[in-house]
Amino acid sequence: MSSTFYWRLPGADDARNRAFDALAAGNAPRLPAANDLRHGRYGSFDHVVQVARAAELVAFDGLVAGDEPEGDAALIVLGALAREVRRLKLVATFSPGAGSAVYAAKKAVSFQRYSGNRFGWALESSDDAARRRRLGDFVGSGDLGARLEDFVTVARGVIESAHFSHDGPFFSVLEGGFQGPLSGRPFPELTLAGDSAEDIARSARLADVHAFTLGEALSERIALLREAASRAGRSPQVALRARIVSHDDGARARLEAERAGLAHAPDLLAGSYDELAARIVALHRQGVDRFELSSPRSLDEVYRVGEHLLPRVRQLLGRKAA
Amino acid sequence: MTHASSAAQTIDFFWRLPTHGDISTVRRPQSTRGDWWPLRDGNQAPGLLHGEPDGSSYIDHLAQIAKAAEISGFQGGLIPSFPMTDDPWVIAAHLARETKTFRFMLAFQPGFLNPVEAARMSATLQRVSGDRMLFNIITGGGGPAQLWWGDRFAHDDRYGRTTEFLDIFKGVWKGDGPFDYDGRFYQVEQGRLPSALAATGLPEIYFSGSSDAALGSASRHADFYLSWLEPFDQVAEKFARVKERTAELGRRIKCAIRVDIIARPTEEEAWADVKAGFESLGPERRDAFRQSGGDSVGVSRQAGYRPADAQRYEDLIIAPNLWAGFSLLRGGPAIGIVGSYEQAAQKLDELIALGADGFILAGTPHLEEAYRIGEEVLPLVTGKGRIERSGLRAVG
Ligand SMILES: Cc1cc2nc3c(=O)[nH]c(=O)nc-3n(C[C@H](O)[C@H](O)[C@H](O)COP(=O)(O)O)c2cc1C
Numbered sequence: 001m002s003s004t005f006y007w008r009l010p011g012a013d014d015a016r017n018r019a020f021d022a023l024a025a026g027n028a029p030r031l032p033a034a035n036d037l038r039h040g041r042y043g044s045f046d047h048v049v050q051v052a053r054a055a056e057l058v059a060f061d062g063l064v065a066g067d068e069p070e071g072d073a074a075l076i077v078l079g080a081l082a083r084e085v086r087r088l089k090l091v092a093t094f095s096p097g098a099g100s101a102v103y104a105a106k107k108a109v110s111f112q113r114y115s116g117n118r119f120g121w122a123l124e125s126s127d128d129a130a131r132r133r134r135l136g137d138f139v140g141s142g143d144l145g146a147r148l149e150d151f152v153t154v155a156r157g158v159i160e161s162a163h164f165s166h167d168g169p170f171f172s173v174l175e176g177g178f179q180g181p182l183s184g185r186p187f188p189e190l191t192l193a194g195d196s197a198e199d200i201a202r203s204a205r206l207a208d209v210h211a212f213t214l215g216e217a218l219s220e221r222i223a224l225l226r227e228a229a230s231r232a233g234r235s236p237q238v239a240l241r242a243r244i245v246s247h248d249d250g251a252r253a254r255l256e257a258e259r260a261g262l263a264h265a266p267d268l269l270a271g272s273y274d275e276l277a278a279r280i281v282a283l284h285r286q287g288v289d290r291f292e293l294s295s296p297r298s299l300d301e302v303y304r305v306g307e308h309l310l311p312r313v314r315q316l317l318g319r320k321a322a
Numbered sequence: 323m324t325h326a327s328s329a330a331q332t333i334d335f336f337w338r339l340p341t342h343g344d345i346s347t348v349r350r351p352q353s354t355r356g357d358w359w360p361l362r363d364g365n366q367a368p369g370l371l372h373g374e375p376d377g378s379s380y381i382d383h384l385a386q387i388a389k390a391a392e393i394s395g396f397q398g399g400l401i402p403s404f405p406m407t408d409d410p411w412v413i414a415a416h417l418a419r420e421t422k423t424f425r426f427m428l429a430f431q432p433g434f435l436n437p438v439e440a441a442r443m444s445a446t447l448q449r450v451s452g453d454r455m456l457f458n459i460i461t462g463g464g465g466p467a468q469l470w471w472g473d474r475f476a477h478d479d480r481y482g483r484t485t486e487f488l489d490i491f492k493g494v495w496k497g498d499g500p501f502d503y504d505g506r507f508y509q510v511e512q513g514r515l516p517s518a519l520a521a522t523g524l525p526e527i528y529f530s531g532s533s534d535a536a537l538g539s540a541s542r543h544a545d546f547y548l549s550w551l552e553p554f555d556q557v558a559e560k561f562a563r564v565k566e567r568t569a570e571l572g573r574r575i576k577c578a579i580r581v582d583i584i585a586r587p588t589e590e591e592a593w594a595d596v597k598a599g600f601e602s603l604g605p606e607r608r609d610a611f612r613q614s615g616g617d618s619v620g621v622s623r624q625a626g627y628r629p630a631d632a633q634r635y636e637d638l639i640i641a642p643n644l645w646a647g648f649s650l651l652r653g654g655p656a657i658g659i660v661g662s663y664e665q666a667a668q669k670l671d672e673l674i675a676l677g678a679d680g681f682i683l684a685g686t687p688h689l690e691e692a693y694r695i696g697e698e699v700l701p702l703v704t705g706k707g708r709i710e711r712s713g714l715r716a717v718g
Contacts, residue, residue, distance in 0.1 A: 012516065021518040024449070044518075045450045049419075070516040073439070076446040079415025083381075099435035102472040110412040114381040133511035134500075136438040136490065154472065174469035180406060181357040181380075 002317065003284045004061040005310065006091065006239070007302055008294035009048055012071035015296065017044035045072075045080065051298045052081050055088060058306020062089030064292055067124065069135060075107060082115050091120040091191060096151035097137035101171040105155040109178055112185040120189035122211070123148055139170075145198055146170070152190065152206055159187050191239065195221060204228035207236045211292060214242040215266040222287040239290040240283060245270045245297070246304045260296040269293075273304075277312035284317070333705050334546075334578070334680035336427060337391035337399040337695075339384050340688050341407035342653075348584060348686045349598040351651050355687065356380055358406070380408065381416050387688045388417050388424045394696025398425025400458055400580065400682045404653075405470050411443060418451035426451065427528060427682070429458045432487035433473050433480060438513050441491050445515055448522035456526040458548060459484060461536065464617030477617040481535035483507040488527070488543040495524050528578060528680075532560070532620035541567040544575055546680055550624060550655035551581040553640060554676060561677040578680035579673055582648050582658035585666035585685070585699050589643075592660045593635075599651050600635035624649070624656045643669055652686060666695075667702030675707025 010017050024043030052063055063085065065074035074092040082090060090111070098104070111119035125144050126132055132139070139147055150168040157164035157177070164177040177183070192199070192207040203210035203225060212221050222238055229236055243262060247253035250272035257263055257270040269276055280291065295301035343356025346366070357367040357380060369379040391399050401410035414426035426447070435443070447455045461480045462468050468475075475483060486505040490513070493501040500512040514520070529536070529544035540547050547564045549557065561577045568575040586592040627646035632638050638647040643661040648654065659669045670681065685691030 012518070018518075024518075024521075043449055072446040072449065072519070073443040075411065076415045076443050076450060079412050080418050080450040083416055083420065094439075097436065098439040100433070100472050102470075103434040107409045107412050110408040113408065114379050114412065114416055116375075116377070116379070130511070133509070134438070134513045136436045136508060136510040136513060138509050171472055172474065173472040175466060176470045176472065182406065182408075 003280070003288065003313070004290045005305070006062040006064050006089070006290060006292045007051070007055040007060050007298075008064045008066060008241070008292055009077065010044075010051060010294075010298040011066050011068050013068070014044075014298060016047055016298070020044040020047050045077070047299075048077065049081060049084055051302060052085050052088070054299055054302045055306070056085045058303055059310065060088060060302070060306065061290075062091060062120075064091040064122065065093060067093040067095065067122075069126075069131060078119075079111070082111070082118075087118075089118050089120055089189070090115060091122050091189070093122040093124060095125040095132075095135075095137065096123055096148050096170075097125055097132065097135070097139060101151045101154035102158050102173055102176055104151075105158050106178070106182075108155070108188045109159060109182045109185045112188070113181070117186050120191060120208075122191040122193070123151070124193055143169075145202060148192075149202065149206065156187050159185065193241075197224075200225050201228050203236055204232045204234060209237045209239050209290060211239040211241055213267050214240055214269070218283075219286050226287065237289040238287050239292050240288040241292045241294075242267050242269050244268075244276070244293045244295050244301060244305065246273055246276050246301065246309055248273055248308065250275050256297070262296065273308040273312055276309055277316055280309070280313050281316045284313075333674060333678075333703065333708070335396050335700060336425070336680070336682040337387070337394075337396040337692050338580075338682055338684035338688065339387055339399045339401045339413065340684075341384075341402050341410065341413065342404065343380075344383070344387075344688050345652060345686050348595050348651055350602050351599055352602065355383060381413065383689075384413060385417055385420055387692060388421050390689050390692040391696075392421055392424040394692050395700050396683075396692065396696065397423070398427055398454065398456075400427045401429060403429040403431070403460075405467055411447070414447055414455060415450065418447065418454070421454075423454075425454045425456055427456050427458050429460050431460055431462050431471070431473075431480075432484045433462070433475065433507075434471065437487045437490035437508055438494055438510055440487070441495050441515055442519060444491075444525050445495070445519035445522050448525070449519065453523040456528065458528045458530055459488070459544070460530050461539075462618075463621055467616065477533065478535045481531070481533070481539045485539045485542060488539070492524065492543075495520055530580075530620070532618075532623055536619070537564055537567050540564060541571055541573065541575065544568075546576045546578045548578045548580055548682070550620060551579055551644075551657045551659070551673075552623060553644070553657075554672065556623075557673065557678075558676045565677070576679035577677050578682065579678050580655070580682040580684075582652075582654070582684045582686075583666050583691075583695060583699065584645075584658065584660045585663050585695060587662065587698075589660075589662045589665060592662065596645060596647070596660055597635050600632075600647060603650055627656045629656050663698040664702060666699045667704075670699070670703045671705070671707055674703070674705055679708070 021044045065077045067074055078090045078092050129141055147170045150170040154166050154171040162177040162179055165174050189208045191209040191211055192203045193211040210225055245253050245257040253270045262268050343358035345351050346353045353364045355366045361367045368383045401413055403410050410428040461484050486507045490503050490508055490510055494513040495515050500514045503510045526545045528546040528548045529540040530548045584592050629647040629650050638645055640646050643665050645660045646656045648658040649656045659666050
């Protein structure tokens with residue numbers, strides 16, 4: 001299988017997003033000499049749309065909207081993008097604690113209908129209990145896995161069958177299931193994450209994609225997943241989450257990463273295009289099918305990756321294949 | 323709130339987005355738009371060209387209707403939510419960037435989302451649309467449909483849950499600091515919307531429900547109390563009751579009516595279209611509109627007219643220009659307005675005089691009728707009753 005590239009949209013911690021949000025909140029523009037007409041008209045979303053469009057134009061395969069408590073709701077962000085980005089896959093991150101499984105499934109079906117089946121889910125709950133309670137989610141840490149499975153069971157049931165009943169510990173439904181034009185849509189491609197044995201076992205059974213974060217013992221983690229999956233007779237894809245800073249001069253890339261406070265981040269890919277292309281090909285050979293990249297300089301980096309890095313990766317992989 | 327009605331004497335007009343397909347003429351309800359019905363000659367299903375996928379979909383049709391409504395003088399539109407419909411949040415998000423002023427009124431049952439997540443989704447929608455979202459808070463009609471959604475709570479419990487939901491929704495959005503709540507249905511500890519999200523406008527709340535439990539919740543949280551059209555004396559009584567309940571809490575509430583209109587240049591033409599539509603219905607189709615058991619007080623108030631049992635369309639004329647057979651021509655409430663442009667406008671003015679401050683109008687087909695009602699009926703609505711009632715004089 002060849003590798004695919006997804007871009008993680010800039011969120012609440014993105015410096016440019018924060019600056020545009022300040023503008024939207026009606027703060028005085030910081031252009032002392034300019035007749036500045038932006039006042040109150042633009043916000044971070046206008047920037048996010050440009051990043052999304054850029055990713056489509058430079059041949060990425062998909063977009064991921066994250067679920068940060070300080071940021072926007074992924075489903076809405078992707079809905080608002082869906083008509084401006086016509087080819088990319090759209091992966092929404094949210095927690096099974098956010099609401100009813102049937103309701104979430106209904107949204108997924110409308111997304112599939114409107115986007116030509118481009119919609120995916122990344123299901124994750126914070127492992128910090130206090131943070132979950134701030135979000136109104138009081139399910140205990142030990143029950144998160146069971147809830148996720150119950151959520152997927154119900155959502156899959158109502159999407160894939162027209163008469164579905166289920167009485168689970170967290171979600172129940174009686175004679176549910178979508179009918180008419182809402183029926184027959186594919187279940188959203190399901191990304192799950194986590195490094196624990198339970199997380200890996202769950203993905204082996206349920207996930208279409210399992211996401212690891214770049215860091216120690218990646219090969220071992222991938223091997224565990226592959227083993228568990230083959231016992232279950234399945235083969236979920238492996239995605240790798242990493243932050244990237246590239247440049248034609250590797251030293252400049254590392255300098256930029258340092259300025260962004262990422263110098264020692266374990267999930268960082270920083271280097272020249274040639275260095276990073278070799279690195280990505282090596283990771284691909286280690287078993288990574290999908291790269292889920294983000295960057296502190298989202299727009300610029302989307303172009304650098306699309307224009308300089310991906311062509312090198314393709315060339316290296318193509319040469320190997322030939 | 324930037325988009326809320328500013329001048330006290332103006333009326334808020336909304337249109338409606340048909341979320342499970344549309345019908346191309348009231349004269350022949352079998353002729354349809356959307357993929358909810360089989361594609362045959364005369365039916366349109368966006369997305370298929372000569373039977374092959376062509377890259378468009380039902381959202382393209384909804385985009386057309388939203389644009390027609392905003393250019394024709396409507397503030398926005400109600401987006402209903404039932405088991406067979408597309409989802410209102412998804413629709414609103416998809417249309418946010420290609421409309422300019424259209425306000426998205428999402429029909430939403432509070433039980434289906436955690437209130438903190440709902441606040442975050444709403445605030446994101448405010449951010450991408452420029453504060454153009456608002457709610458029609460509904461609490462569900464019970465029966466099999468409620469269980470279909472995965473919701474097992476009984477009628478009055480659902481309203482208790484609606485109230486708690488709105489307490490938290492507002493608390494994390496506009497509260498002074500981290501918000502705690504320990505309710506029967508929902509809890510939150512130190513919850514708060516991030517500041518960039520909380521800076522957007524709290525969505526206005528329209529609220530539907532006719533029962534006593536509904537009024538209890540509406541009086542505490544709603545900006546507008548929304549009702550289907552009922553005979554005018556009942557409307558007046560209902561509005562008076564909800565205003566009284568709200569005043570007891572030291573709050574004020576406005577009232578609005580959701581009603582379909584068949585308006586034509588002459589009254590004869592309007593009734594001729596009703597007659598044609600009524601007579602084109604076979605018995606099977608009428609049976610499809612008989613009620614299936616739920617617990618909604620509002621629904622049983624409408625069902626009293628038993629439109630499916632009527633033999634002649636005239637049997638369903640319950641007052642001048644009011645017809646109680648609309649539920650046969652499309653799913654939904656029974657009573658609507660039929661008449662000339664002048665008569666339709668006059669009915670709206672009468673309702674304004676009875677206390678209506680807003681309307682959600684609809685007509686079939688929703689696209690062309692948005693233009694027609696906007697061009698022919700809205701300009702004839704004077705709003706005079708309301709102006710006199712509030713003791714203000716019209717200027718200019
Ligand atoms: C104007 C209006 C619009 C409604 N829209 C919806 C809707 O979109 N989806 C839905 O399930 N119920 C809808 N309902 C019905 C309500 O969910 C529910 O039947 C009603 O609130 C039951 O409460 P009651 O017993 O207090 O009348 C609507 C009701 C009214 C009056």
